Amino acid sequence: MLLEKVKKSIRKFKMLNKGDKVLVGVSGGPDSVCLFYLLYQICKEWDLELHIGHFNHKFRGKESDDDALFVKNLAERFNVPFHLGEMDVRREIERLGLSEEEGARILRYDFFFKTAEENGIKKIALGHTRDDQVETVIMRMIKGAGLLGLRGIPPLREERNILIIRPLFEIWREEILEYLKEKKIDYRIDSSNLSPFYLRNRIRNELIPYLKENFNPQIKEVLANTAENLSLAYEYINKQGKRKFKAVAKIKNGKINILLEKFKKLPSILQREIFRIAIRELKGNLRRINYQHWKEFEELIQERPTGSILDLPRNISIEKDKKYLIFFLKESSHV
Structure with a gap:
């Protein structure tokens, strides 16, 4: 059962303590919506106070605004505090001289950190999955990275005295989609995820299927396990x-x-x-x-x-x- 797997990861990596206030980053997509539903189910057991944060990058016009409204309605339905950040990210990243992907990530995380700080929240939960881990490792191989980069996305990361946690770290996206379908839970589809303009999309939609078909059907498992081993090595070096x-x-x-x-x-x-x-x-x-x-x-x-x-x-x-x-x-x- 997906919930039990996530609870196991939470205990394994010591992500949560009883009584925690947690800001859940929800884009409206399947991963973050699933994360919220799963955390909501353990609220009473862990005595959690959940907040939802959504950052509207305004990349996709009305579609982006509809995503924000969807997440706002989700928060209201479950009587959870909702925090909205909005910015014309394209204009801002042109000013800062950053790429669209890097700039959007920096501004989104800055919103999450500021929201957490303003509300006395010490943990931010994000919906990164095992698939995200594989895509990140490949992307960093292509761009060039050392041990720190090739370990991929860590399950925990502390910054600005706030702990970022990733409870879906050991879950495949396929499991999430099956769970949402079984529970009849709605979510949003980001049309930009299909665009070949973004490197991550080309890796997800073109490169990984090609590697699976022509080189190793288990390539995702191999890369995820490699990242885990490199992470263990880096943890020792960091210590x-x-x-x-x-x-x-x-x-x-x-x-x-x-x-x-x-x-x-x-x-x-x-x-x-x-x-x-x-x-x-x-x-x-x-x-x-x-x-x-x-x-x-x-x-x-x-x-x-x-x-x-x-x-x-x-x-x-x-x-x-x-x-x-x-x-x-x-x-x-x-x-």
Whole structure:
């Protein structure tokens, strides 16, 4: 039974505690609608206070507005607080210089975080499935990614002191559609999911079926299991990286000072993780930081003279002095 599988995942990954307030991100599509119905069923057992959040990107005109109305009606039917965010995302991402997919994701998550913060909510539940995991792994392989990226979507992620949980993490989309059909639950269909304009759609609708037919009928299971194994490896590296970060780094006045000689003696894989940890300490996430930036950081350490400064996206800078690597934000005073 789908509900039991989801409850098992919730317990396995320690996603929920009794009495939690949870913001459920609902687009109106099958995955997020199914997630809401399942969480609603365990409300009494877990003493949960559910809220529904919907972000209208206004990509599809009336269709987008109808999605918002559908989700609003869903919230009212179950007497759950409803939070609506709206923005002309195309105009905003042009201003920010972002791709449509990246910009929509950033603005949507920002809405979820702000809504949670304003309402004292510490957990955001999203409807990512095992299929999303497979599509993400393939997409990152195509674009290029290291261990962190190839582990795919984690079941839990903390940002801005809020925990993102994904209770459908171990569920296939096919199981969700069967459940909704069996329970006669309505949901919305996003017509843009059929558009070949988006890379994820081409992966979902063209590449994965081709791989299943011509290479391995179990390709989705193989990739999902690979991501799980890589995630376990990354968790170990991250744990060791945090331990070493405490040994080599000091945080003072908004700056992170890393002892240069001690850092240089560490294995490269731990150096990379400490680099990521330092960026997260400054900005809360690794948005817009990629492999090329790590290579520039390596060059700063190994080849560039004392006093050199490396500028990274989002106003992040790193200075190399005689004793320290100093991570700081350019808008802050740096003496």
